[in-house]
Each structure stands twice: as C-alpha cells, then as structure tokens.
Amino acid sequence: MTAEQVVFVLAAVVTLGSALGMVTTRSVFVGALWMIAVFGGVAALFILLGAGFLGIVQILVYIGAIAVLILFAIMLTPRVMGDPNAPRYNRQWPLVAVMASALASLLVALVLRTDWPLAQEGAPTITGFAVELGKGFMTTYILPFEVASVLLLVALIGAIVIAREE
Amino acid sequence: MSSVPLSWYLIVAALLFSIGAYGALARRNAIGILMGIELMLNAVNINLVAFWRYIEVTGLAGQLFAVIVITVAAAEAAVALALILAIYRTRDTVNVEEIDLLKW
Amino acid sequence: METLLSLTPLVPLFPLLAFLAIVLVLNPNKRLSAAVAIGAVGLSWLLGWAIFFSSIGAGLGEQPFVVELPWMPTGRRLFVMSVMLDPLGAIMLFMVPFVALLIFIYSVGYHNLGQPNVEPRFSRFFAYISLFAAGMLALVVSGNMLLFFIAWEIMGLCSYLLIGFWFYKPSAANAAKKAFLTTRVGDVLLFVGLVLLYSFTGSLNLYEVLSPENIEFMKESSISVAGLFTLPALPTIALLIFGGAVGKSAQFPLHVWLPDAMEGPTPVSAMIHAATMVAAGVFLVARMLPLFEPIEGSWWLGVVALIGAFTAVFAASIAVAQNDIKRVLAYSTISQLGYMIAALGIGGFIAGVFHMLTHAFFKALLFLGSGSVIHGMEHGVHHVEEHGHGEGHGHVDPQDMWNMGNLRRHMPTTFWTYVVGAFALAGVPLVTAGFWSKDEILAEAFEKWTHKGVVSIPFVVWLLLTVGAALTAFYMGRQLGLVFGGRERTEAARHAHESPRSMTVPLMILALFAIGFGWVNIPKNVPLVGNGWLYTFLAETHINVLHEPYEKVPFVFSVAAFSSILALGGLALGWWLYRDVTGDATVSPFERDPVARAFARIPLVGRPLWLLLENKYYVDEIYGVLVVRPVLALSAFLNSFDDRWIIDPLVDGVGKAARGLSAVGRWIDTYIVDGIVNYIGYILDELARGLRLIQTGRLPNYLAILVAGVLALVGLMLR
C-alpha cells in the first residue's frame, strides 16, 4: 500500500462518508455542511489525480460560491426547516434506496467489466497546467468557453429577475 | 504511473453518484434535492478528471470539460435557488410534495 | 398577269364576307345588307372577269394555275388543299358571278324593297344568296375534290334554306326537306366515289388524281365490297361520281325535288335551279373528264348518255302538261340538263359545257321573266281583293297560267325579254345562243351516230334529243300563248302591271347575253361569222387532261336545218293552239286545254295518259310507296323494339344495380369504416387515461422515473 493509495483511501472515505452523512442528516443545513465536506474530499481527489488547478477551482467555486449560496438559501427559507422532527424523506424513499443501490452496483460492475484503454505516458506535471488550460480555452475550445460565459450571464440575469422582491 | 488504478476512482465516483441520486430522489426539501444533484455533478467531475489522468493525459479535454461542468453547475445552482426562493416567497413552502400544481 | 391569277382564291371570299357581315352585324338594316351583298358579288364579278380575260392568253390549258396550301397531316402524307384555274374554270368564272350579280339586283326589286309590303326577312335572303354565291364560286375555283365537295355541300345547304325561305308555308318547308334529302342521296354517292378515288390515288388534287398512270392503275385494279364480290375500280368510281351529278343536276331518278323547289322565291329558282347549282353536276362530270373518256371499253359512258337523253324527253313530256308557269320552266331545266349530260356521255365535252353556259343565261332570263309576271299578277290579285269587284270566287293563284292572258299589253318589256328567252330555249336558228349550243349537241350525236351505225347509243341519244327539242319548242310556245297571248282570262290579269326598273334592267341584259353569247362559239366552217373561239379555248384542257387532241365536229347543215324546222314548228303550234283559249284555273283541263281534248279523243287510254303527264307520271307517289312508307314502318318497329325490350329494361336494371351497390356501400361505411375510426379513438382515449396517472405533479416521482431510466440504460450497456 503506497502513500498515495493511503491518501486516496482516506479521501475516498471522507467523501463517501460525508455524502452518506449529507443524505441521512435530518436537517438540511447539516446536510449542506456534509456536502461541503464532500466538495473538500472531491478537491483532495482532484489534487491526488494531479489536477491541482482544478482542485483549487473546485474549492473556490463549489465551496466558496455554491455551498455558501445553498447555505444562504437554506437560511432564507427558515419556516419549513424550523421543526427538526419533520420527516426528511418522502414516501417513496425505500423504493429509491433500492434503485440507488441497484444503480451503484450496476455502475461498479460496468466499471470493472470494461477494460479502459489506459495511456502509457508518465505522471502528469502538476505545475504549469493552468497555462495550457488557459491557452486551450482561448484557442481550440474557444466556443465552449464563450458559451459558458453567455450561460453564466443569462443565469445571473435570470436568477436576479426571478428572486428579486418587487 | 500512480499506484492507484483507474477503476478505484470510477468506483468512488459511481458510489458518490448513487448516493447523490438517492439524496435527490428521497429528499422532501427542494434544496435537499439540489444538493443531491450537485453531488451527482461532482461524481461526474471525478470521472472526467480520472479519464484525463489515466487515459489521455496530453489532451486538455478532460480537465477543461470538468471546468465547464463546474461553471454550469454554478449557473444551475443559482437559477434553481432563485426559483426555490421565488416559490417559497409565494407559497411559503419549500416542500416538494406541496409544490404540485403542474398535474392533471 | 401572274399576280392577277394568284388572286383566284379571293373570288369566293367576298360573298362569304358579305354573308358573315349581314348575318352578324347588318341584319336589322335591310337597305345596307342588300348593298353589301350586291357590292360583294360585284367585286367577285369584276375579279372573275379580270381573271377570265387575263387567262385567255395565259395558256392555262397545258399548265393550269395552281395555288397549293398544305392543310392537314393525314398519316404519313400531308393532305394538300389547292385552288386550280383552267380554261373550264375560267369560263365558269366568266358566267357565274355575272349571272349572280344580275339576280342579286333583280331580287332587290322582287322583294319590293322600299314599297309597303317589303319582305320582312329581306336581309336574311341576301345573306343566304351571298353564302350560295360564295359556295358556287369556291366550287368553280377548287382544285381539290374535298374543297369541291365542301362547296357542293354549302350549295346544298343554301338551296335548302332558300327553298324553305317562306318556312311558314308548309309546302315550302316540305319542298326544302325533299330537296335536301334527295340531293343528299346524290352527295353520299359522290362522297363514296371520292373516298375510293382517294384510296386509289392517295390525293384528291385534280391535277394529280387524273394523271394517266392513275387512270391505268384504276382500270386494272378492282374493289372488293366487304369481301363478298369485287367491282372494277374505274367504272364504279365514275358511276358513283356521276350519281352525285344526277342528284345535284336533278337527272331521272333523283329529279323529283326540282319542281317542288319552285316553292322558293323566283330569284332563288333562277339562280340556283337554273343557272348555277344544277350546272354544278355537269361541271363535276366535265371536271372528271378522264373518268368519262370515250375510250373503247367505257360502257358506263353509255349509261350516262342514256340517262341524260331519257331525262330530257321524260321532263319535256311532263312540262307540256303543267299549268304552273314556274313548274314548266323547272321541267324544262331538267330536260336541258339531260341534254348536257347526254352530250358529255357521248363524248361531246365542249358541246355539253357550251350548252351549259348558254342555258344558264336564257334559263335565268326565263325564270326572272316569270318572276316579274308573277309579281305583276300579285299586284293584280291584291287590286282585285281590295276593290272587291272581281267575281270573288276564291283566291286567284298568281302563278297559274290559266289565270293570266294578254299580259303582253300590261307588261311589254317583260313580254319581249320573255320572248327572247323562249326563242333561245326553243333554239330559233342563227339568232339565239340556244340554237348554237343545242345544235352542237345534236351535231355531236349525229356525227357519232353516223360512225357507229344505227344500233349504237348515239343514235338513240340523237333520236330522243330531237324529240325532246320538238317538245321543248311546243311547251314554250304554249306558255307564251297562255301567258301573253289572247285576252285576260281573269280580272286579276286585267289589273296586272309592269315590274319596277330594278327587275326589268337585268332582264334586258340577260336577253342580250341570251342572244350574244351564242356567237362566241359558231363553228369555224360557218361562213364569215364562224370563229369557234370556245373550242380553241376549251380544247386546251381536253389535250392537257386526255393527252390527245379533241377532234372538232364540223357544222352539219342538214342537222341544223332539221332542228330549226322543229323549233319554229313547235313554237308556232304552241302559240297558235293556246293563243285564244278560254277558261281560267277552275275549269277542268279537258274543257280548256286543246291538247288535253286531243288526248281525250284517243279512246280508252287517252284520258289517263294526259292525267299521267299532268301528275308527273306519279313519280312522287311511287317513291312515297317504295321508299318513305317502308322506312317509316321500320323506324316505328325499331323504336318500339328498343323501348320495350332493350333500352328501358337495361336502364332500369342499371338503376336498380346502382341503388343496391350504394346500399352495400352505406353498410360498409357505417359499420366498418366508422367502426374502426371510433375504435381507434376509444383505444387512444383509454391509453391516455392510463398515461395520465404518471403526471402526479410531485417532483420526486419524476426524478425516480428519470433514475429508473438511467438504470435501465446502464443495465442495457452491461448486457
């Protein structure tokens, strides 16, 4: 068991554990916190995979923006959250649980069965990847970049218009 | 080559995906569902980066796609929450089962 | 000169345009329509004469002037319509428009334009006669037998329309139908002949059809009639075409319609039933000369000649016993046509044509003369009825000669012109045109007869024709005596008065031609005046068509003398017998008519013999029995047969079947088609109701379904 594997197992355990925690907690706020933990775990996995830039972006965007937003949303809708003993699941949760676990097993089976065309090159260089990514965005993948920017703009305007209090 | 085989990452991602799915499906609270969906998106990101790392390191596509997924997730979360707030403001509830006007 | 000839197709065009103008536009204005009609005929008359005079020197004989027009593609070949002008056509162009013009002018007065009782359908009359003129002229100039046949039919139509002009009179209507149907029989024969001709020669253009090779070819080949029996080609075609001529020129079997055609107005009878139309039959035979070529094997020429001669005598004998002034002239026309046909039959081609031309002039004169007589008599009758001082016993018939008498005093110009016409018809020697043309025919017959011997056909023809000539002279003399001689036998005759100038002027002009035209063709060997111009002129066509010279018959003094004696004798006898006869229309013929009295004296057979003559040998009655009744019976039978056995049951049956079918259709429609459609609707409805349950409105359910979908997909990929 190399160091890397140890770290991987650790990160995986953290992510999956907090994911389970998120799903099972009674109050949504705590669920949100567990979700943040999951984002942290995923960021760790990214860094482990050598995508340092992406890890930090993950932290910055998911934890810094989305999680905060969700927390805000939860706090702005207090009344329902008020009573902790409200049942947190709808009626169909046993069925869904079965389906989710079936899905998980199927996916895992799928993963194990297909032989992935592994690349033979050496380890990726952790540093300097941000520059290539930036270049990539600006040259070959200019269209997705522009589309994403337009999407963000539209989402921004949309959210403001919908959520604005008259 | 890193000692951790690709399949491990994919398994973790798959599990995370399923848990996210369960979270989205089982929750009564709209924001809970949203969080479940965010989890599923993260699982997808893991897969993408794993594929980038193990299959096509030279290419940019993997990571770049992950970045795009992140931006889309952000936009989606913003709009979803705006909707949820708007619904909350008008109907004083975020419980999905009570928001069921769109039926026969 | 060439350009003038090229105008020949225009000749028939002017009257046609006049016809259209009158019918379409000018109908209400009587004076204007008359002017237009006359103007149009005048134009074609001028053009006709110009063409005639320019063609004299053109030597059209060898090479007739032809204008071709590719008309209609028939199978592989293109059917070419053509207009042809040869000496025969040219001479006709000289006669036809001129006579038509005179008659047009005459008919303006006849229908008393401008006077109180003007003919109500005045402009229509002029439209019909213009159309007729166009038809006749088209016939003359036509080079293609189809155009010839079309013109032939137009004339038939016009004769029907004009005979039946006073259609409110039942007799006129019947006469028109009779004329049309009998000529129609002739036309059918002609048409079959033309079709056969076309089938053999592949074209209907005269200058192509009648070439020697075609004649030879037709001579050998034969026609199989429906596979039953075969007929020699040339004779059948010739006789069929001759049949058309018989129908149109009212020869023996099909002559019955001409006397009845007198119901029409007199200018019509003059133009159509004297000068032009009836001449068309003769013109047709003249045109198809090669078919009627007097070569050794042609027995059918004998048939033609015999029919012509027999008709001449037969009609002349009937004319003697007629009382109506126009009927006498009608029968005389039939007999004269017989002369022409006989002339052509015995090979006297130019003699026949010459007689046709001269006959056109003096017969038109006689008819117009009789028209003015009748016109005068009508005034007399009106006069009598209005002032009421006549005997007052019934209506006096203005056309019956027995009501006339001593009209020479009342109508001097008409009388003198009428005398000229009568003398020309009778053939008074040296002076009149009739003498020269009739004499030609008799000379032809005589000359042929002297060659072939007594038992030959020409001798029989000659004998009949001379008897006919005598009879002609006699009945003309009779007519003169009855109409103009003696004293007025009726009050109306006393009050008859001369016709207006528009009628008498054409009479005078025609009289001039009745005399003058004869001199055109006095045989060469007659001292000082002999020129035989017409011979030379027409001989060219003869050469071109038959390719051997036409041996000119010299003037035979003896024959001429004999015929003139007969003519003068007949005239004198007729005038003398009927001059001071008494008894008007009401008296029975045996008291008033000297000849009838003579017949009566013959024991036993005399009286019926006269009645036979007077009633036209009962030919109409015979036809009535032989033809009309059986046809009517047959049609009655067929009609009933159809109604009861075939048509009605069939129709009813179809009706029932249709109703039955529709009932079945309705059943299918309601139960099966509607059924299916409704059932589909029902299924969809149920399906939709089931599917609606899925829309629970709760978000988790939708997400669950979504994930289920993903599950299925992944499962699928795994397999």
Place this chain on the structure above:
Amino acid sequence: MEALDRIFIRIGEAFSTFLAQYLPAPVVTVIGMFLSAIIISTFAALTFMLLTWLERKFVGRMQDRIGPNRVGPFGLLQPIADAIKMFTKELITPAGAHKVVYNLAPILVVAPSLMIFAVIPFGRDMVAADLDVGVLYLIALSSATEVAILMAGWASRNKFSLLGAMRAVAQMLSYEVPLVLILLTLVLMAGSMRLTDLVAVQGVPFAFLQPVAFVIFIVAAAAELNRTPFDIPEAESELVAGYHTEYGGMKFGLFMMAEFIAAFGMAALVTTVFLGGWRPWLIPLPSWLWFLIKTYLVLFVFIWFRGTFPRLRIDQLQAFCWKFLVPVTLLNVIVTGVVVTFVPLVRNGEVVVRGIGGWATVTVVYFAVNVVFALVVAWLYRRPTLQAVQQIQVGQPAGRGLSREVQTA
C-alpha cells in the same frame, strides 16, 4: 548581508541533512513538511499576540489615550494576559446550539487563515509551497472562511448571530469580487499566478504602476476582513458581537486569532503583490526583514482605518461595492489588458523591461494611464457621488439614490 538573508534557509537545510542520516528520504520530507507547518503556525500565533497589542496601543494613541501599559513594559505582556484569560474561561455550548457544528465552526474559521501563509514568499527562496496557482489558492481560502462563519452563525441558534453571520458573509462575498478583479489585473501584468513570479516581476512596485488599483485593494481588503469602516458584524450597538456572540473562552479566542491572522495574511498579500514583496527598497536589508517592514506598514494603515472611520450601513456598503468598486475594477482590467498588450512587462515567462530607462518609461506609461482612468471615473461618478453624499446627510439609504442616478446616467 547574504548570510543573514539566508539564515533561515540554512537552518532548515542543516536540520534536514541531520535527519537524513537516520531516516529514509520520504519520511524526511514528510517530517520537513510538518516542521515547516509548525514553525509557520507558531510564527502566526506570535504575530497574533503582537498585533492585538499593536492595535490597542495605536488606536489608543489615536484616541488620545495611552492604551495597555500595565502588564509588562508598555503593556507588551497584555496579549499574554488575554491569552491566559481565554484559556481559563469555561467552554460552554448553548443549549439550543447544534453541538457538532457549533464546536466545529471556530476550528474551520482558523484553518484557512493559517493556510494562507503556505503560499506567501517571506523572503528570497523562503516560500513553503510555490504553487503555480498561488493567487487563486489565496482567493479560494478567503471564500472558505465564509462557510465557517455561516456555520458559526447558524449553529448558535441565535437570531443576532444568524443575521450577523449572513451580513458578514454577504459583505465578504461582495468585496471578494473587486479583490479578485484587481488581482486579475496584476496577474495580467505579471503574466503568472505564482507569487514568486509576481515578486520577481516587480522591478517597480505595482503600487506605483497601478495606484488606483492599490487604493481600491486596500479598501476592499479592509471590507474582506470585516475591519473598521465595514465592521458591521461585530457592531456592538446593533448585533451585540455578531456571529461569535455565543462563543466564549478559547472558541472566541480562536475567532479573534483567525481575524488577526487573516489581517496579517491580507497585509502580506498586499506587500507581495503591490509593494514588491521582499525586494529591498534602496536600503540593502535582508529580504525577510523588508517583507516584515512592508507588511507592518500595511497593518498600520488598517489599524489607522479603525481609528478614524465611522461605520457604514449595510446597504451603503453593498451599494458602494456593487455600484462603484465592481464597475471600476472591471474597467481597470480592460484598460490594463489594452496597456499590457502595447507595453508588455513579461513575454512568455521572462521580464522584458531592461534597466532603469525601461522601468522608468513603463512606470510613467502605467501611472499616466491609471491617472487618466481615475479622472474619467471621477467625472463619470461625479453626480451620483454628490447625490449619495446628500442622501447620507439627509439620512436616506445611499443605495436608492445611486441606483436611480446610475440608471438615468
């Protein structure tokens, strides 16, 4: 001078070589990492104690009073006294509070502040982890603290703390935008996000090249740290103590520590990015010494703010950020982008500017552009600012005035 400069590096190396004799290489590196981490945290704790003292001393002097002077000479031991007080206080958890989240919040607040120092270059070759995405890492950490604050606010089940937390986070979120934009302009000029590169590029400190950006950065940094002009969360008059009202004893201490360490971190960032980091200004002192001098200068400014400015209302604060700072910094990015294309400082990695003449021209150009830019902005905002000022005097919320004006402008 060189020896002094590299004194810490040499110590480190000596220690690691010493360890290398006994332990396998990977273990040595791990231990090395831990050691540097520990050293940095103790240094942070020390600066925290120094800062509390400094701040109370300076604010006191500004308010014409002496400040702490009883405990030790010039009150120097006052922080230790506070520390002892903190430790001895009883760690209580409010009944309604969510136990786990309540106790977890203070830890999570301090962690990011400490992590900032991993990236900051204290001196020549004295940087813990030279990430190529250094600037981005810093921004990520600042956004991480917001989550912890929310946890604290929510967990204490107290209306005031919840509202305080939400206001604090709202403020930090808003001001993060202008901060990031300014850092973007600097990265544009430096061509790289690595902090050591930024220091290397600054032949002339960026403060002179981008004066407007420097001023705005400092203001935004103050807001980011919830300090003085924007210190609504701890606004005693309104929200008692903001999100950490329910916290006592060491938890409260942790919050205070986090706050001050974040302040020091922000100051360090300002020095590395604007003042040329450890690069000596004329006087040849050791690099890490120059770094500390500059940082404490910036800290003095922050403390100075605390001493002089009145507190802004929440809507004025938000209006000021979104209607003034964000547009201006955005325009600045664009303007700088244009200038960089024409007068580049760095071309794919190497500094292009040569010698005094080069730097002089560059400085003049950037400075001129910036000044013109500032004038234009001032002219654009003249009427809205006048109106805003009047409203403030009249007492209406600044936001409304500004918004209508901007719309009509």
